[in-house]
Amino acid sequence: MxxxxxxxxxxxxxxxxxxxxxxxxxxxxxxxxxxxxxxxxxxxxxxPPIFILLGLMDVWVEKETMIKLMGDNSGFRGIIIAFFLGSMAAGPLYAAFPVAGILLKKGSKLSNVLIFIGAWSTTKIPLLLFEASSLGWNFMLIRFLLNIPGIAIIAYLSERILSEKEKKDVYERNSIATQGV
Incomplete structure (x- = not known):
C-alpha cells in the first residue's frame, strides 16, 4: 500500500x-x-497510437539490426538515422520518451537516443514549415542549421560526462520501465 x-x-x-x-x-x-x-x-x-507503433517496432525490429544501425559502432549513420527519426515524428515531445525507451532497449547508443529526442523537439518537419510560413525562410533555416550541431554537441557531451555506471543505470532503469512492452 x-x-x-x-x-x-x-x-x-x-x-x-x-x-x-x-x-x-x-x-x-x-x-x-x-x-x-x-x-x-x-x-x-x-x-495509444504511439504504444501500438512501439509494440510493432519492438516485435518487428530485431535487436541486432538496431545495434547495427544505431548502436555503439554505428558512427555517422546512427546520427543521421536518429536525426531522421526525430525529424519525421509527429506529436508532442512526451510521445518521444517511450520511443526513446524502445531505442535504448533495442541497443541504441545513448548519444543517438539523445539526438533523436533533440531532433523530435526542435527539427520536426511540421514545425519547420510552420516557422517558415510565420517567421520566414531565413529565420527557419538559420535556426535549423544552428540546432543540428547544437543537438549533436549536447548529446555527445552528455554521453561523455556520464560515467559508465551512470550510463549503465540509464539502461537498467529503462529495461525496468519497458518490461512488458
Missing amino acids: NKLLRRYLFFIILLLIQITFLVIEPTIGQKSLSITWKNTLEMLSVV
Whole structure:
C-alpha cells in the first residue's frame, strides 16, 4: 500500500489542489478542471497510437539490426538515422520518451537516443514549415542549421560526462520501465 501511495503521491496532491480550488474559487476550479480534461483527451488521442507503433517496432525490429544501425559502432549513420527519426515524428515531445525507451532497449547508443529526442523537439518537419510560413525562410533555416550541431554537441557531451555506471543505470532503469512492452 505504501508503495502504491508513493507512486501516485504527485497525482493525489494535484487532485487535492484541484478540489481545494473548486471549493474556494469555483470559477478558477472549473476552468482548471476544463483545461485538465482537454489535456487528458489530447493525451488519450496521442498515446495509444504511439504504444501500438512501439509494440510493432519492438516485435518487428530485431535487436541486432538496431545495434547495427544505431548502436555503439554505428558512427555517422546512427546520427543521421536518429536525426531522421526525430525529424519525421509527429506529436508532442512526451510521445518521444517511450520511443526513446524502445531505442535504448533495442541497443541504441545513448548519444543517438539523445539526438533523436533533440531532433523530435526542435527539427520536426511540421514545425519547420510552420516557422517558415510565420517567421520566414531565413529565420527557419538559420535556426535549423544552428540546432543540428547544437543537438549533436549536447548529446555527445552528455554521453561523455556520464560515467559508465551512470550510463549503465540509464539502461537498467529503462529495461525496468519497458518490461512488458
